[in-house]
Amino acid sequence: MSEHVKREPDAARVPDAAEAGPRRVPLTPGARKVLEAAGRLFYERGIHAVGVDLIAAEAGVTKKTLYDRFGSKDQIVVEYLADRDERWRAFLAGYLERSRSPRSRALAVFDASRDWAERSLPRGCSMINAHAEITDPGHPAYAVSTGQKAWMLELFTELARPLAPRRAKSLGRSLMLLHEGGLVAYGMGIFPDAIEHARQDARALLRAAAPAD
Amino acid sequence: MSEHVKREPDAARVPDAAEAGPRRVPLTPGARKVLEAAGRLFYERGIHAVGVDLIAAEAGVTKKTLYDRFGSKDQIVVEYLADRDERWRAFLAGYLERSRSPRSRALAVFDASRDWAERSLPRGCSMINAHAEITDPGHPAYAVSTGQKAWMLELFTELARPLAPRRAKSLGRSLMLLHEGGLVAYGMGIFPDAIEHARQDARALLRAAAPAD
DNA sequence: GAGCGAGTATACAGATCGGTCTACTATGGG
DNA sequence: CCCATAGTAGACCGATCTGTATACTCGCTC
Numbered sequence: 001m002s003e004h005v006k007r008e009p010d011a012a013r014v015p016d017a018a019e020a021g022p023r024r025v026p027l028t029p030g031a032r033k034v035l036e037a038a039g040r041l042f043y044e045r046g047i048h049a050v051g052v053d054l055i056a057a058e059a060g061v062t063k064k065t066l067y068d069r070f071g072s073k074d075q076i077v078v079e080y081l082a083d084r085d086e087r088w089r090a091f092l093a094g095y096l097e098r099s100r101s102p103r104s105r106a107l108a109v110f111d112a113s114r115d116w117a118e119r120s121l122p123r124g125c126s127m128i129n130a131h132a133e134i135t136d137p138g139h140p141a142y143a144v145s146t147g148q149k150a151w152m153l154e155l156f157t158e159l160a161r162p163l164a165p166r167r168a169k170s171l172g173r174s175l176m177l178l179h180e181g182g183l184v185a186y187g188m189g190i191f192p193d194a195i196e197h198a199r200q201d202a203r204a205l206l207r208a209a210a211p212a213d
Numbered sequence: 214m215s216e217h218v219k220r221e222p223d224a225a226r227v228p229d230a231a232e233a234g235p236r237r238v239p240l241t242p243g244a245r246k247v248l249e250a251a252g253r254l255f256y257e258r259g260i261h262a263v264g265v266d267l268i269a270a271e272a273g274v275t276k277k278t279l280y281d282r283f284g285s286k287d288q289i290v291v292e293y294l295a296d297r298d299e300r301w302r303a304f305l306a307g308y309l310e311r312s313r314s315p316r317s318r319a320l321a322v323f324d325a326s327r328d329w330a331e332r333s334l335p336r337g338c339s340m341i342n343a344h345a346e347i348t349d350p351g352h353p354a355y356a357v358s359t360g361q362k363a364w365m366l367e368l369f370t371e372l373a374r375p376l377a378p379r380r381a382k383s384l385g386r387s388l389m390l391l392h393e394g395g396l397v398a399y400g401m402g403i404f405p406d407a408i409e410h411a412r413q414d415a416r417a418l419l420r421a422a423a424p425a426d
Numbered sequence: 427g428a429g430c431g432a433g434t435a436t437a438c439a440g441a442t443c444g445g446t447c448t449a450c451t452a453t454g455g456g
Numbered sequence: 457c458c459c460a461t462a463g464t465a466g467a468c469c470g471a472t473c474t475g476t477a478t479a480c481t482c483g484c485t486c
Contacts, residue, residue, distance in 0.1 A: 028462065029463090030463065044348065045348050046261070046346050046348050048259070048261035048262060048346070049261060049346070049348070051442070051444075052443085052444060052445080053443085061463085061464090062463080062465065062466085063444095063445080063446090063466095064447090064463085064464080064466095065462075065464080067444095067446080069462095073443095073444065123348070124345075127401075128341070128345065131400070132259065132343075132344075132345035132346060133261070133262075134259075135257065135258050135259050135262070135336065145401070146401055146402060149401050150403065153403055153404060170410075173398075173404055173407075173410055174410070176394070176398065176403065176404075177390075177391055177395055177398060177410065178390055178391065180397040181391055181393040181394030181395075181397070182390055182394075183397075184341060184393040184394070184396075184397055185362075185386075187344070188340075188358070190362045190366055190389065190393075191366060191386055191389075194386075194390070197386055197387070197390065198390050201387050201418075204421075208417075208421070241431090241432065241433090242433090243432070243433065264472070265473080265475080266472080274433085274434090275433075275435065276474095276476095277434080277435085277436095277476090277477090278433060278434080280475065281432080281433085285475080286473095286475090
């Protein structure tokens with residue numbers, strides 16, 4: 001995807017999508033098939049519940065190819081999360097580019113999440129789900145999921161800055177809470193249209209914080 | 214714990230903690246040890262990552278005893294979640310009883326969550342974590358985690374009713390979003406004091422919704 | 427004292443886990 | 457032509473998984 005998020009002069013400075021870091025595994029055709037199958041299976045059934053034999057079979061690839069490319073299941077998990085994060089950031093970038101006002105840019109994250117969620121199974125956020133399974137902070141995938149959330153928090157903070165410069169940190173955290181709450185409520189099917197509801201709450205919050213914009 | 218939540222005449226009608234349902238497995242001394250060990254291990258390491266051999270060893274009990282009491286690992290998972298839910302509801306009931314005004318009662322849930330979270334590892338909500346691992350809706354534990362969240366949503370709705378009778382459903386959902394967001398942000402270590410931050414946001418929300426109370 | 431529920435100790439079954447191995451094929455660039 | 461790269465096919469490894477089996481002990485109660 002594009003290396004740079006288009007930056008308008010008056011727009012808040014936002015973490016670059018390219019900061020996701022270089023891919024560690026070259027995507028040969030076989031590797032691509034493995035990553036596609038692993039991504040689908042991990043998301044649908046959970047990471048621990050999916051074995052490498054199944055991944056290889058679903059990818060139409062032998063286990064030898066799988067291990068030649070990735071070296072270990074752990075590395076497949078890392079690539080799975082990094083790949084989803086990368087695609088999410090690219091998806092989100094389109095929404096941010098299309099939004100002009102500071103407030104609509106902040107809300108665009110919720111729009112993107114809602115639309116992103118609608119296109120797949122209602123299984124919620126892959127980072128949250130992965131974090132629930134990977135409990136060892138030393139696991140190479142641990143930092144990917146926590147790093148993605150840290151990036152999202154920084155994003156919300158920077159999007160909040162033009163609206164409330166002195167309270168950007170606090171407002172960013174509030175937006176983050178609503179966003180994560182929406183993701184979880186959606187993923188667990190607690191009530192319908194949870195992400196849209198979170199968006200409405202975020203809108204009210206932004207209006208209260210910066211009535212002018 | 215107590216079978217009934219004390220109900221003050223003017224207090225909102227709140228779902229009863231006893232609705233959690235009767236225990237399916239009689240708690241013999243051996244079963245109790247199994248449940249204690251399983252609860253600790255499941256929460257710390259995740260459900261799939263913990264085998265029955267380890268549970269039995271940590272409980273100081275043989276696998277035969279474990280299977281005589283619970284019949285299957287799935288049933289241990291069910292009892293684990295039901296037990297945590299039961300203890301959480303009892304813990305929460307104490308906070309609700311001590312709170313008088315409608316607004317402080319709603320905020321008491323956040324207080325309880327914050328204090329509950331502080332007493333254990335920062336691994337977040339066991340229901341959310343379990344839901345991330347148990348992807349099959351037919352799994353007997355699936356309904357326990359989703360049912361717990363449904364109960365929480367109903368609780369927030371009833372707590373919101375005295376404050377905004379016509380918007381109770383919507384306000385309850387907003388409180389739920391903040392609460393779940395706080396749990397996830399806390400569990401993933403996104404920023405410090407996430408549940409307390411969620412409480413502050415809930416307080417502002419309640420003030421805006423019902424300035425009088 | 428007979429019976430029973432709850433427990434120990436231990437061995438075992440069948441499946442699946444992540445991961446390695448050898449042998450062979452196809453392709454494309456110096 | 458040569459050789460590295462990317463792949464297939466499939467056997468194999470030790471470990472671990474859930475779950476079962478047999479044989480025995482202890483304490484309580486009728």
